[in-house]
Amino acid sequence: MKIQTLSQLLTDQSLTLSVAESCTGGNLSALLTSVSGSSTYFDRGYITYSNQAKMDMLDVDVEILEQFGAVSEQTAFQMVNGLVQNSHSDIAVSITGIAGPTGGTVEKPVGMVCFGFYVKDKHFVKTQHFSGDRETVVASSVDFVIQTLVDELSA
Numbered sequence: 001m002k003i004q005t006l007s008q009l010l011t012d013q014s015l016t017l018s019v020a021e022s023c024t025g026g027n028l029s030a031l032l033t034s035v036s037g038s039s040t041y042f043d044r045g046y047i048t049y050s051n052q053a054k055m056d057m058l059d060v061d062v063e064i065l066e067q068f069g070a071v072s073e074q075t076a077f078q079m080v081n082g083l084v085q086n087s088h089s090d091i092a093v094s095i096t097g098i099a100g101p102t103g104g105t106v107e108k109p110v111g112m113v114c115f116g117f118y119v120k121d122k123h124f125v126k127t128q129h130f131s132g133d134r135e136t137v138v139a140s141s142v143d144f145v146i147q148t149l150v151d152e153l154s155a
Helices: 002-012 027-032 051-058 062-068 073-087 134-154
Strands: 017-021 042-047 091-097 112-119 122-129
Touching (some): 017 073, 027 134, 042 073, 062 073, 073 091
Parallel strands (some): 017 042
16 A cells, blocks of 8 residues: 555655645545554644635745635645745645535636645645546545655655
């Protein structure tokens, strides 16, 4: 199972991890902490579902939210930066997207999810488009994060 692999990589490399979740609503944190011994690497998780929470807890600029929207690589980048500043973890991940079934537009359809990553001093963002119902989009988002981190830490 990928979560076991990630848990082992984090433990072996003595790394800490924090997450900021929007559309996944805590599902990533729940999976990360479902592994015995996760307290050695899991520092904290924020569920910043509203724009106000993103601003208050992660220092996302109101201008970024107004110009690009909550579901954007710019917001995901600011979310992960705020998380790094607030947690001082070795690894940080942010997730913001549209799980559906409502809320999508032509420019930002249901299933569009933006991710921010900070892994060992390297920042990057990614956008994925997942299909399926709300639960599938959330599960796919969580799986994407786990696989991305496994790939990054195995490199």
